[in-house]
Amino acid sequence: MYSVTADNLEISYGTVKALRGVSFQVSRGEMFGLIGPDGAGKTSLFRILTTLLLADAGSATVDGFDVVKDYKEIRGRVGYMPGKFSLYQDLSVEENLEFFATLFNTTIKENYHLIKDIYRHIEPFKTRKAGALSGGMKQKLALSCALIHKPSVLFLDEPTTGVDPVSRKEFWEMLKRLKQQNITIIVSTPYMDEAIICDRIALINEGKFMQIETPQNIISAFGKKLFAVTGDNMSRLLNDVREMDIVSSAFAFGDEHHVTLRNPMLDHTDIEAGLLEKGCSNIFVKEINAGIEDCYMALSQ
Amino acid sequence: MLKYLIEKEFKHIRRNKFLPRLILFFPTMMMIVLPWAANLDVKDIDVAVVNRDHSQLSGKLAEKISASAYFNLSSVSESYNNALKTLDKGDADIILEIPEGFEKSLVKEGNAKVLIAANAVNGTKAGMGSAYLVSIISDYSRELNNQTITRGIEIVPQNRYNPAMDYKKFMVPALMVMLLTILCGFLPALNIVSEKEIGTIEQINVTPVGKFTFILAKLIPYWLIGFVVLTIAVIIGRVIYGITPQGSLFTFYLLASVFVFVVSGFGLVISNYSNTMQQAMFVMFFFMLIFILMSGLFTPVESMPKWAQIITLFNPMKYFIEIMRMVYLKGSGLDALTRQISALLGFAVLFNSWAVLSYRKSR
Numbered sequence: 001m002y003s004v005t006a007d008n009l010e011i012s013y014g015t016v017k018a019l020r021g022v023s024f025q026v027s028r029g030e031m032f033g034l035i036g037p038d039g040a041g042k043t044s045l046f047r048i049l050t051t052l053l054l055a056d057a058g059s060a061t062v063d064g065f066d067v068v069k070d071y072k073e074i075r076g077r078v079g080y081m082p083g084k085f086s087l088y089q090d091l092s093v094e095e096n097l098e099f100f101a102t103l104f105n106t107t108i109k110e111n112y113h114l115i116k117d118i119y120r121h122i123e124p125f126k127t128r129k130a131g132a133l134s135g136g137m138k139q140k141l142a143l144s145c146a147l148i149h150k151p152s153v154l155f156l157d158e159p160t161t162g163v164d165p166v167s168r169k170e171f172w173e174m175l176k177r178l179k180q181q182n183i184t185i186i187v188s189t190p191y192m193d194e195a196i197i198c199d200r201i202a203l204i205n206e207g208k209f210m211q212i213e214t215p216q217n218i219i220s221a222f223g224k225k226l227f228a229v230t231g232d233n234m235s236r237l238l239n240d241v242r243e244m245d246i247v248s249s250a251f252a253f254g255d256e257h258h259v260t261l262r263n264p265m266l267d268h269t270d271i272e273a274g275l276l277e278k279g280c281s282n283i284f285v286k287e288i289n290a291g292i293e294d295c296y297m298a299l300s301q
Numbered sequence: 302m303l304k305y306l307i308e309k310e311f312k313h314i315r316r317n318k319f320l321p322r323l324i325l326f327f328p329t330m331m332m333i334v335l336p337w338a339a340n341l342d343v344k345d346i347d348v349a350v351v352n353r354d355h356s357q358l359s360g361k362l363a364e365k366i367s368a369s370a371y372f373n374l375s376s377v378s379e380s381y382n383n384a385l386k387t388l389d390k391g392d393a394d395i396i397l398e399i400p401e402g403f404e405k406s407l408v409k410e411g412n413a414k415v416l417i418a419a420n421a422v423n424g425t426k427a428g429m430g431s432a433y434l435v436s437i438i439s440d441y442s443r444e445l446n447n448q449t450i451t452r453g454i455e456i457v458p459q460n461r462y463n464p465a466m467d468y469k470k471f472m473v474p475a476l477m478v479m480l481l482t483i484l485c486g487f488l489p490a491l492n493i494v495s496e497k498e499i500g501t502i503e504q505i506n507v508t509p510v511g512k513f514t515f516i517l518a519k520l521i522p523y524w525l526i527g528f529v530v531l532t533i534a535v536i537i538g539r540v541i542y543g544i545t546p547q548g549s550l551f552t553f554y555l556l557a558s559v560f561v562f563v564v565s566g567f568g569l570v571i572s573n574y575s576n577t578m579q580q581a582m583f584v585m586f587f588f589m590l591i592f593i594l595m596s597g598l599f600t601p602v603e604s605m606p607k608w609a610q611i612i613t614l615f616n617p618m619k620y621f622i623e624i625m626r627m628v629y630l631k632g633s634g635l636d637a638l639t640r641q642i643s644a645l646l647g648f649a650v651l652f653n654s655w656a657v658l659s660y661r662k663s664r
Binding site for chain 2: 050052072075076080082084087088099100103104145
């Protein structure tokens with residue numbers, strides 16, 4: 001049985017279509033990543049699946065229950081961590097955790113084993129007000145609160161947005177361990193490099209799924225040689241690269257430009273030669289392996 | 302579950318730096334200060350007397366006026382123009398002109414004319430001042446008549462239920478209505494909107510806690526606070542103003558709880574339609590002003606124009622202020638208040654069902 005299913009979900013806010021027919025299935029214990037930029041429809045999808053929002057069309061189930069008819073059942077079984085920190089800032093760390101445990105008719109003690117790994121990081125500060133925690137600690141507390149009732153499905157809406165790189169890494173490590181508890185995890189993120197940890201990912205753009213695959217398959221389906229180009233005056237360089245006839249696509253990518261070519265027979269020396277002709281200096285081109293983001297860019301073109 | 306949620310609400314209130322002080326300080330201030338400030342008794346009216354008669358009788362009249370507690374004799378001058386100047390400067394509120402030949406015509410013909418001119422920028426002061434002045438003058442003429450022959454009808458007004466016409470006694474029960482409206486209607490609604498704004502309501506919504514339980518847990522603490530504060534207000538009324546409810550305390554609290562139910566429902570409706578505190582505050586402020594000004598709190602409903610009186614029919618505060626004044630001053634029982642009570646019950650049903658329906662819609 002699938003843990004989460006969605007069938008042709010649609011929703012719009014006024015004239016803006018946030019979801020245009022989204023379908024997918026997630027198996028029990030799977031970690032499913034939703035990858036897409038801001039405004040792609042990730043949060044709307046989460047809100048529908050957590051019974052906070054009614055879809056205009058389509059249906060969905062969570063843990064075998066319909067999100068409209070059996071919303072009460074679902075509310076007892078899912079953990080939801082919204083993108084915005086939404087715990088009580090004026091209650092202490094421990095009080096927040098205790099509060100959410102009580103709402104689900106359980107106690108911290110009963111499910112301590114589930115959150116132990118995460119909670120022990122913040123336990124030394126358990127009398128501190130939640131509002132006074134750092135960003136990374138807030139995320140850990142929010143995750144603990146979402147887990148305290150032993151949910152069978154965990155929804156995490158951009159859990160690592162606004163968190164420093166070290167905490168982000170730590171956070172994904174925790175998720176990996178949670179997966180071993182047979183909890184289905186649906187997680188969204190705009191950081192595509194993080195998605196590699198997921199079992200399967202869905203690339204979402206403008207309310208539509210472009211592809212649902214394992215990260216490895218998505219990358220291997222890229223099918224083109226990819227080159228990283230650096231040189232002096234990077235912004236001019238990007239224009240110059242794009243003007244070249246042999247180039248199929250070029251994107252700024254951190255401190256380098258990622259470039260694909262129309263003809264698979266050509267390679268980095270051809271790019272170099274073309275750029276030198278245009279008078280660019282200090283050029284360095286190398287062939288690299290594609291990442292998820294490259295696939296995303298290629299798909300969303 | 303409900304008990305736990307209520308405990309949590311009290312924790313929030315206690316932790317808030319501002320709220321507990323507001324809840325205690327605001328009603329006490331209101332009860333101690335406002336009855337004195339919001340007072341329509343007019344006192345210390347400055348009168349400029351223009352005495353053009355220079356007779357014994359005119360002098361006596363001026364004396365009588367200055368002896369009254371309501372009036373200060375600010376100046377006695379010869380010409381009306383001089384007196385008008387003092388009115389311009391604000392040194393006088395009312396001019397009394399005693400014309401030449403006042404004594405003569407009074408003695409000869411048994412009557413005389415005087416002129417009263419009042420600064421009507423402050424309408425109440427002018428109106429009440431002139432009325433007082435007229436009554437002093439007619440008093441005076443009666444005295445004169447007594448010395449000769451008694452004539453005419455003497456009117457002895459008797460003010461029932463508030464014999465001294467003490468405006469404070471009139472204000473105290475009405476101020477309690479404002480207290481209840483703010484504490485039980487607006488505070489819980491703002492609290493709910495703030496949970497919306499912070500996003501915590503989402504987190505609660507994905508738990509098995511029902512919306513009804515959630516809202517009840519928001520209301521009950523403020524209901525409790527409201528009744529504690531109401532009791533404090535009753536005690537202040539007793540200690541400072543010597544006013545106790547003439548009717549039974551049971552009627553008083555019973556009807557207060559009906560009103561609390563009305564304003565809570567009203568607050569919930571506002572909270573359902575507001576997404577931010579700012580929005581909710583503004584809407585509440587708007588309604589609070591209308592409710593207060595159109596409730597008869599300061600000015601009697603009967604003296605409003607007909608169309609305004611019709612609007613007041615839709616103001617729940619109006620009914621409860623009537624109830625409070627009747628219970629407090631008149632000692633009315635439930636049977637004398639059926640009209641007001643049924644109006645309040647109607648509002649309670651209306652607002653609360655509206656609140657429930659609009660809540661569903663926004664799901």
